[in-house]
Amino acid sequence: MNHPAAAIASGTGDRRNGQRRDVVAVLAITTTIGYGVLYYAFSALLAPMTRDLRISTTTATGALTTAVLVSAAMAIPVGRWLDARGGHGVMTAGSLVATVAVLAWSQIRTPAQLYAVFVAIGAASAMVLYQPAFAIIVAVTAPAKRGNALLGITLVAGFASSIFIPLTGQLIHAYGWRNALVVLAAVVALITVPLHAVGLRHTRPATPTGTHHVPRSPARVLRDAGFWLIACAFILHSAALAVMVVHLVTYLTQLGHSPTVAATLTGLLGLLSVTGRIITTVAKRLLPITLVAAGIITLQGVAIALLPFIGSTVTGAAISLILFGLGFGVASIATPAILLDRYGDEGYATIAGILGTPTTISRATAPLAAAALTAITGYRPLILGAAAACITAGLFLALTRRRDHAAQPHHAARTHPDKQASPSSRARTPEA
Structure with missing residues (x-):
């Protein structure tokens, strides 16, 4: 009989028992860093960056808006990838993109370069923040335990602004805004990349086992x-x-x-x-x-x-x-x-x-x-x-x-009386 800890480490833990606390811990840490570096640090960097680049606050904040819009545009394709292949590859790649983007941010000299960097930051945000994290939780956690898993992640990530805004301010005071970004890029590279690459293995969504199962289109x-x-x-x-x-x-x-x-x-x-x-x-x-x-x-x-x-x-x-x-x-x-x-x-x-x-x-x-x-x-x-x-x-x-x-x-009237619902279909809430 396999030891439960070994099963979890190998990704074969029983989903019905919700035995993936390791994944919850990984995602709690990485989403906190993701929000802190890719979103909240901007407020501390805004003033020194605009002074150095000699651009208006409106121009600078427009870059952040661009990142959010890029993230929105990528939400559906990233979601399709997550449903088909899971979040391990997406979040690992997203951490690498985030590292390169934040490092490039530290070297910008023109508004055009700033906006190009924030296009990449928007792409990284779609790949490392709540959407892929929640998709992984849905894939590896029993329904009865999803609420606590989601709460654990969002409780920790809720402190992202409290941690990273003052931290970024201290880094700027000590090293200047460009070197502060180099340090933040190092945090992303040294913490989130390995955590995603190693800690999120074996988190691909389970394939339904029913022989007559026909996947339902999300477009429903x-x-x-x-x-x-x-x-x-x-x-x-x-x-x-x-x-x-x-x-x-x-x-x-x-x-x-x-x-x-x-x-x-x-x-x-x-x-x-x-x-x-x-x-x-x-x-x-x-x-x-x-x-x-x-x-x-x-x-x-x-x-x-x-x-x-x-x-x-x-x-x-x-x-x-x-x-x-x-x-x-x-x-x-x-x-x-x-x-x-x-x-x-x-x-x-x-x-x-x-x-x-x-x-x-x-x-x-x-x-x-x-x-x-x-x-x-x-x-x-x-x-x-x-x-x-x-x-x-x-x-x-x-x-x-x-x-x-x-x-x-x-809905009950439409259900065919001769067809008994499968356990998986009974677990789903019917369409209105």
Whole structure:
């Protein structure tokens, strides 16, 4: 009889028992580094980089927007690759691309070079962040244990900004921004490349064993009206969060707070997102994940709507932002859970990519649109618009749940009485 540890190390651990804690640990570390280096470090590098290159802040931030859009464009093809071949090769290659891109970033001299580098960073982001990490978890973890596995990864990665923004700042202070990037590239190369290359072996999705099994196309979600409600919900939610992250400090200063207080209050969001993920994971054991997410996102909308009216005091602003921050990380936990609950794990990565493309685009473009809006209307309508977007997103998710209940009798009537469902098909939530 094989020892369990040996089976896990060889990749033959029993998926039904969820014995891949090693993979969860690897992904928790590498996604934290990925988000920290490829996304959050940019905020610390922005000022010294723009001064050295003699470019505007708008030009520099446009490069980051380009990276996010490239990542969105690659979400579906990367998802198809993950479903077909697993995440080992994708994430290992992505770490290598990230290493080269960050190292090249340290050597740029012109805006054109900056944008070229961020095209590569966007490609690397699609290959090493949450989408491939979650696809691997779906492939190697038993359904009953996926929630805890996803929570473990997102809890650790939730501290990426808290770790890498000050770390990058210290590196810049000690070595300059170019050498700081060389150090960050070394972190990616020395930690994430070997972890992905060695730790993610034998994580390819299991092939169904049924002799009459016909793979279901992930494109089936496009025929599901409920999917469009889910997509609209997360598009609105992503846009609202992006707007708040970019414009919150400025708005708080307009309410009369000092820049230090405004930055401190905004800093609560990252810490509270971790708390919100724990609350979401616990609550979905008691209630359907769709309703949990709908409730938390609606609460966020109410909290944002209160900010213009109670935010002029530190206490009022703190109350509003604490309630808002509890839902700051809900999408990272809720999205895979909702998709798995509704469509099962077959074709999961591609389905996640189909949803991830428009939500990522909304996150990238919403702050730019908001900046143009504030020049015309000021900040209060923008904040109230973000609140309305969250409340509407919560309503769309709630309606998705109602559609599920309404569709169940109809689906049952369509099921052929002479055909008994296989265990794998019974495990999947039917299409609405």
